[in-house]
Amino acid sequence: MHLLDETARPEWIDYNGHLYDGYYGVVFARAIDAFIERIGLTAAVREATRHTVYTLETHTRFLREVRLGAPLAVACQVLEADGKRVRVFLTMRDTGRDILAATSEQLLMSIDQGGEMPKAAPWLPESGAVVAALAAKHAHLPAPEGAGRSIAIRR
Amino acid sequence: MHLLDETARPEWIDYNGHLYDGYYGVVFARAIDAFIERIGLTAAVREATRHTVYTLETHTRFLREVRLGAPLAVACQVLEADGKRVRVFLTMRDTGRDILAATSEQLLMSIDQGGEMPKAAPWLPESGAVVAALAAKHAHLPAPEGAGRSIAIRR
Numbered sequence: 001m002h003l004l005d006e007t008a009r010p011e012w013i014d015y016n017g018h019l020y021d022g023y024y025g026v027v028f029a030r031a032i033d034a035f036i037e038r039i040g041l042t043a044a045v046r047e048a049t050r051h052t053v054y055t056l057e058t059h060t061r062f063l064r065e066v067r068l069g070a071p072l073a074v075a076c077q078v079l080e081a082d083g084k085r086v087r088v089f090l091t092m093r094d095t096g097r098d099i100l101a102a103t104s105e106q107l108l109m110s111i112d113q114g115g116e117m118p119k120a121a122p123w124l125p126e127s128g129a130v131v132a133a134l135a136a137k138h139a140h141l142p143a144p145e146g147a148g149r150s151i152a153i154r155r
Numbered sequence: 156m157h158l159l160d161e162t163a164r165p166e167w168i169d170y171n172g173h174l175y176d177g178y179y180g181v182v183f184a185r186a187i188d189a190f191i192e193r194i195g196l197t198a199a200v201r202e203a204t205r206h207t208v209y210t211l212e213t214h215t216r217f218l219r220e221v222r223l224g225a226p227l228a229v230a231c232q233v234l235e236a237d238g239k240r241v242r243v244f245l246t247m248r249d250t251g252r253d254i255l256a257a258t259s260e261q262l263l264m265s266i267d268q269g270g271e272m273p274k275a276a277p278w279l280p281e282s283g284a285v286v287a288a289l290a291a292k293h294a295h296l297p298a299p300e301g302a303g304r305s306i307a308i309r310r
Contacts, residue, residue: 015198016268021187021210025180032176043170055176057306059214065273085308107306113171118220150305151212151262153240 001134003038003090004031004074008066019066028060028090028104031074035088035108039123039130050114051124056085060104061146070094072101077144081135083122084110089144103146156289158193158245159186159229163221174221183215183245183259186229190243190263194278194285205269206279211240215259216301225249227256234302236290238277239265244299258301 006027014020036053046052066072073095079087085107092102112121123131161182169175191208201207221227228250234242240262247257267276278286 015201016207016209020181020184021213022181022184023177025213025215026175026177029175029177046170052171054171055217057214057216058176058180059212059306060180061212062210080308082308082310087306087308105306107308118171148305148307150303151214151242151260152303153235153237153242153262155237 001038001076002073003034003076004072006030006072006074008068008070008072010068013068017067019070021060021062024060024062024066024092024102024104025058027072027074027092028058028102028106029055031076031090032088032106032108035076039127039134041124041127045124049124050112051121051127052111052113053108054111054118055106056109057107058104059106059149059151060102062102064094064099064101066094066101070101071096077141078131078134078138079105079143079147081131083128084120086131086135089147091144103144105147156193156231157228158189158231161185161227161229163223163225163227165223168223172222174225176217179215179217179221179247179257179259180213182227182229182247183213183257183261184210186231186245187243187261187263190231194282196279196282200279204279205267206276206282207266207268208263209266209273210261211264212262213259214261214304214306215257217257219249219254219256221249221256225256226251232296232299233286233289233293234260234298236286238283239275241286241290244302246299258299260302
């Protein structure tokens with residue numbers, strides 16, 4: 001599922017002459033913003049219901065360098081979900097060179113900000129239905145290469 | 156090992172009223188820049204030798220919200236290293252509230268940019284000696300909670 005189109009901006013390029021790894025995270029986070037809108041949590045709904053989504057964990061792999069001005073497309077596969085969480089696998093492609101530049105596995109949590117402290121809460125019904133439908137639809141896709149892995153020096 | 160002091164800047168705060176998850180990655184990446192200097196790969200050395208470091212993977216856990224203006228301190232424990240790689244575990248503390256705000260496990264690779272394409276290369280001798288000394292010194296520390304883990308919905 002396509003989520004975001006971006007361009008590698010001048011202020012994101014580092015001393016190595018490529019997209020600074022910290023800014024891959026910003027691009028992926030903006031794709032998650034698009035995902036959150038896609039499941040019905042638009043700014044208006046977030047404001048009215050005080051429900052939102054927090055990112056709990058991310059695992060990002062930097063596979064290829066991204067140069068200034070590169071056109072980037074981020075897509076999403078839902079790996080699993082439950083009543084208040086969803087685990088997704090994002091891919092960032094450099095569509096100019098048709099290469100996979102990076103992947104990011106992310107765990108997201110439904111949050112109710114209406115109380116004294118933000119707390120984990122079940123999905124709003126509309127969002128939960130979309131998340132469950134995406135999980136069911138994507139359950140038939142092959143597991144992405146690299147999903148579910150930890151980081152190690154492999155010898 | 157302390158690496159970086161930062162402050163949660165206004166341009167890093169999102170619609171949830173806290174540090175946007177993408178910018179935790181920028182803070183951690185700046186801490187890695189400090190680590191790279193610490194192992195002798197200063198801008199002058201990088202320029203003269205064409206050796207640098209690329210981040211291959213990151214696994215970040217967002218444990219607590221960080222508010223505008225919060226003072227942040229990033230520290231590093233070396234988990235393992237070999238002749239061209241090092242795996243580190245970074246902690247980001249909000250020193251104003253004395254809480255652990257986030258952790259980031261990262262795998263870094265020594266890179267030679269002198270050829271036609273950047274390629275993995277053994278550490279420069281001086282850097283390799285510092286990396287090995289840190290790994291030996293930190294080998295006696297307990298494994299940080301959350302290191303070496305993959306992401307999943309745990310039921």
